[in-house]
Amino acid sequence: MPEILNHRQLSEIANTFGTPVYIYHAERIAEQYAKLKKAFAHSNARFFYAAKSLTNVNVLKYIRSLGASLDCVSINEVKLGLMAGFSPSDILYTPNCVDFEEILAAKELGVHINIDNISILEQFGNRFGNTYPVCIRLNPHIMAGGNFKISTGHVDSKFGISIHQMRHIERIVKTTNLNVEGVHMHTGSEIKDINVFLLGLEVMMETVSHFPNLRYIDLGSGFKVPYQPGDPETDVDLLGQKVEQAFLDFEKETGKKLEVWFEPGKYLVSQAGYFVVKANVIKQTPATVFAGVNSGFNHLIRPMMYEAYHHIENITNNNGPERIYTVVGNICETDTFAWDRKLNEVREGDYLVFYNAGAYGFEMSSNFNSRLKPAEVLVKDGNATLIRKRDEFDDLLRNQVL
Ligand SMILES: *Cc1c(COP(=O)(O)O)cnc(C)c1O
Numbered sequence: 001m002p003e004i005l006n007h008r009q010l011s012e013i014a015n016t017f018g019t020p021v022y023i024y025h026a027e028r029i030a031e032q033y034a035k036l037k038k039a040f041a042h043s044n045a046r047f048f049y050a051a052k053s054l055t056n057v058n059v060l061k062y063i064r065s066l067g068a069s070l071d072c073v074s075i076n077e078v079k080l081g082l083m084a085g086f087s088p089s090d091i092l093y094t095p096n097c098v099d100f101e102e103i104l105a106a107k108e109l110g111v112h113i114n115i116d117n118i119s120i121l122e123q124f125g126n127r128f129g130n131t132y133p134v135c136i137r138l139n140p141h142i143m144a145g146g147n148f149k150i151s152t153g154h155v156d157s158k159f160g161i162s163i164h165q166m167r168h169i170e171r172i173v174k175t176t177n178l179n180v181e182g183v184h185m186h187t188g189s190e191i192k193d194i195n196v197f198l199l200g201l202e203v204m205m206e207t208v209s210h211f212p213n214l215r216y217i218d219l220g221s222g223f224k225v226p227y228q229p230g231d232p233e234t235d236v237d238l239l240g241q242k243v244e245q246a247f248l249d250f251e252k253e254t255g256k257k258l259e260v261w262f263e264p265g266k267y268l269v270s271q272a273g274y275f276v277v278k279a280n281v282i283k284q285t286p287a288t289v290f291a292g293v294n295s296g297f298n299h300l301i302r303p304m305m306y307e308a309y310h311h312i313e314n315i316t317n318n319n320g321p322e323r324i325y326t327v328v329g330n331i332c333e334t335d336t337f338a339w340d341r342k343l344n345e346v347r348e349g350d351y352l353v354f355y356n357a358g359a360y361g362f363e364m365s366s367n368f369n370s371r372l373k374p375a376e377v378l379v380k381d382g383n384a385t386l387i388r389k390r391d392e393f394d395d396l397l398r399n400q401v402l
Helices: 007-017 026-039 057-065 075-083 100-109 118-131 163-176 195-210 236-254 302-306 393-397
Strands: 021-025 045-050 069-072 091-093 112-115 134-139 180-184 216-218 259-262 273-284 289-293 312-314 322-328 336-344 351-354 375-380 383-388
Touching (some): 007 351, 007 383, 026 236, 026 375, 057 069, 057 075, 069 075, 075 091, 075 100, 100 112, 112 118, 118 163, 134 163, 134 195, 163 195, 180 195, 195 216, 195 236, 302 336
Parallel strands (some): 021 375, 045 069, 045 259, 069 091, 134 180, 216 259, 289 322
Antiparallel strands (some): 021 273, 273 351, 312 351, 322 336, 375 383
16 A cells, blocks of 8 residues: 555645645655665666755755665755755756866766766866766657656757767767766657666667667666556556676676666655645536635646646545546736646535645745745654755745845
8 A cells, every 4th residue: 555645644744734735745755765676676776866856955864874876966956965864875956057167066076977078078178188087978869748848858959969979979978088887868758658767778778789888778767656646656566676697697698797777756756745725615607616726836836837636635624526627827917737637525615635746846836926835844764854944935935135
């Protein structure tokens, strides 16, 4: 049975800390981490939690306590990771289009650096030669995931160095004596077809002969979790078996024993997160019944940005008759969370919960409409603890020059 928080627990937390509120369930994160560990138990695998999905330092600390490493996409995420107690050797920094100064700062902090363009590779090589190892992010040109916005492997993608530029990479590495310790790919999000990883792995393995010091192949992430009831989840057990076999074959062929790295974000924290809001207004129009809640895409942007489905339930009127609603926010912009949802009758004042709100929920929130960002609560060992205070009015003014 997956670890879940029930309606009563969620509404008690909402009563205590107010709404809107993000609630994270530590044991559910641990459960997902254990699934990955088990699936890849026979490979030389390491898991770098993708911080960007949820960066609250308390969550980072908890994930570190499970034994995971950390994947960061900005220097500030690196700093948060260090604050949370990750050692530099457990942090991989995977930026895109950042200033060279930021790369230098990451080098000063001693973390693994993943370089995703020729220009930086050249600058880094010219400056440091073989004195600081690097990883190279490649674009294997494998189309992954269902949505163009969240796919990064296609030819128009800004991510990675095209696999067709291998010859150029090779020239730079040779000329500057760069020490390449890893090759990396991350082809997108929501990948249910494990062949995407396996095809990518094949492409990555073909590059190994160019890099004598290579220690690891990083397959990134994109593990899919179910959002709708009945949705598929990436079959990590099957992927684990296939990856193990591929690395064994590789070892037989080349005598090289490599580590395999992954960077799960969504897989670890999505299902551990709940977003609880309150119904402000029930509004009947000629077309539908709107349930207008005390939130909007300023707090949870995934439905508007990716047409993402989040399952919604009324947690304070469990036995009410089912009715059909359009769930919307309270900001002055079209902010529809869900069309035509069957919910137990929603009365003004009822709490609604959005499931799968752990990843890219709070993290992508903003103060649009001068609204305050929600609080965050962590439930661990049965105790609910506030891990981020709700914004206050002063937060809106904090950097304004008055
Ligand atoms: C966003 C991202 C991830 C995490 O992706 P999920 O779909 O949340 O697992 C991993 N690696 C890199 C480089 C990323 O940008």
